[in-house]
Amino acid sequence: MIYIVIPVFNRKKFTQECLLSLRKQTYQEFKTIVVDDGSTDGTEEMLKNDFPEVIIIKGDGNLWWTKATNWGIEYALKDSAMTYVLTLNNDTLAPVDFLEKLMQSAKEKPLAIFGANPDEQNTSTSESEGKKTGLKRVSHLPGRGCLIPKEVFEKIGLFDEKRFPHYLADYDFTLTAHKNGFEVFLNYDALLYTYPDESGNFQNRKKKTWKNYYNHLFHMRGGGNLKDFTNFELKHTTPYKLPYKLIKGYLRRLIGYWIK
Template sequence: MISIVIPVFNRKEYTRDCLQSLRNQTNQQYKVIIVDDGSTDGTENMLREEFPEVEILKGSGSLFWTAGVNMGIRHALKQDAQLIMTMNNDVITDKHLLEKMYEWHEKKPAALLGALELDANTKQPIFGGERLNWLLNTIDEVLPTLSEDEQKGLHAVTHLPGRGLLIPRVVFEKIGLFDQDRFPHYIADYDYTHTARRAGFELYVNYDAKLLTYPEESGERQIRSEKNFKNYYKHLFDLKGGGNLRDFTRFTLKNCPKPYIPFHLANGYTRRLFGYFLR
């Protein structure tokens, strides 16, 4: 059985839609653990009234994504969970998501598996994984390289996002939990999957398992939606800023091969300092 860990803070309508989509899964071998980090919009009451099967853990209001996910994972591991999936509440699961995750897990039992992401509004594929080349300091997207007929099965990647990420228990036993001290919110998922890959685990995007997402709802997209000095500061220094310089520095020092660190940092700082105004 897959234990699905979902951290939430308010936005109960997204949580409701996500949980309802899970109820429609063709494979019902799952349980949901919600980590509610101090929601004030009635999320807890909604969960207890409409989704009594969901297990609720309470946070203090200061967990952010990584500590919230870790709380749920610890709880699932204590319950002897063998498969854990991290998921954001602002996604809709395709009804075959878990069925297709189980199918490929049987073939790759120690691999970490992500899902193909579709735009929830257009239903078109928008993200199918990335491959980071440390030497060239480039990130190549997998999806644009594939024909429509090739958009199926597993495709190897170098890292994976935490929304819809299937992680076997053996991974936690070998490398531990997400690094909430260094990466309290953004980039913790990329750091964790890079760490897993260095430890010998394979990473794939499962193109047969699909998630519908809302790209414009990300914190970084909202910061970029109106370009001004306040948002520029958030982009570089806020915990939810996609260009957070501290997180990028920590990520590079922890994961980048040592000979490439100076170039990777210089390139990355340049992109973050100036790229905000170009995109």
Template sequence: MLYIIIPVFNRWHYTRECLESLRRQTSQDFRTVVVDDGSTDETAAALARDYPEVEVVTGDGNLFWTAGVNAGIRRALALGADRVMTLNNDVVAAPDFVAQMLLAADQHPNAVLGALEFDANTGETIYGGERLDFRTNTRYDLLEELPANKRTGLHPVTYLPGRGLLIPKAVTDKIGLFDEKRLPHYLADFDYTSVARRAGFPVYCNYDAKLSTYPEESGQTLTRKQRSLKGYFQHLFSIRGGGNMVNFTHFALKNCPKPYLPYFLLNGYARRLVGYFLH
């Protein structure tokens, strides 16, 4: 059984939209676990009142993304999950999203799978996975490489984000859960899927499974809306900072081949130091 793990903190309107999209799935062969990390809005009451089918795990407000996801996965595994999927609450799943993910998972039972993403506001395709060349710290965007008529099926990638990330139990059995100690929020998903790939599990973006997302709601986007010295410091060192230098260092040390590590680190530090002001 597939268990879908959704970590939330407030923003009930997004969570409701996400859960409603799950109710509309053509395949209902899954269960949902919401990890409510101390929400202060109507989340807890609305979940209990309107979504009795949802399993709720409660946090104290200090879990952040990684520990929240891990808490949900532990609960799912205790309930008998043989597959788990992490899903952000600010996404809307296409009606056949689960069906397409399960189809691919049945055909590739040891693969880690992600989804093709669209901007919920414009309908534009915005994410289809990427490959990273650690030698030069160069990212290759699959959407730029694939013509429109090839945007179907599975495509191998270096890592995947946690938005609609399907993980077989064989992966958690071998490499454990997400690294909540060193990567409490950002990069935990890229790290986990990169570690899984290096452990021998294929990592694919499934172009037949589609999600709509709200890019403007990402922490990185919000931090950069009004650039300031405080925002710059948060970008580089805050637990929610998209350019967090410590997180990047941990990711690099765990995933970059040693011969390429010095350049990868220096290049990555430079990009983070100046990137806040360029994007």
């Protein structure tokens, strides 16, 4: 049994399309939890009317990605039948065999973490790169389409919502799991359609202004958030490498915004 945890705030259309894609899955041994963090666009009504099978958990608008995801996981862990959690963003579309591909790998390596292969804006894999298949061993993964065995939560706990309330919580969690002996893989066969233009990071970079620059460095949705970056390096970088990693990372964020 998989529990799929989807944190949402508004963007009703994305949530609707994402849930419709899950209904079409060839693998159907799952339950879906939507953590609605105070949406004001009719998301809750849409969920109740169109998706009665979905479990709805309501937030007050201050959960952000990490705490909302943790609320869903906590609910899932209460079910003794649960074996996996799949963290999923609402701005994704799952091909019909998405869960099947993930579970095929999970049957071979039941204690490993598997991540989806993101395909931006519903396009096929770049012909210049060639079509990649199979598994690639990695140290960490993003949270959009990440299949996690319950044993990982039992050993290392939930996502770190104090240090990483929105961004980097997924990288931190999977890297921590990796350091604790769990294998982590990117599954090239588990394709997941995404919309990168909808991210807060892209919006801050789309139009370069001093306000967006500030948001890029300090806002919760800023892809170059200095606080998140510092916390991540302090937690995961060895002391003798830390000064170099911090200086390099600060320069990339301070200067890179204007030249990328």
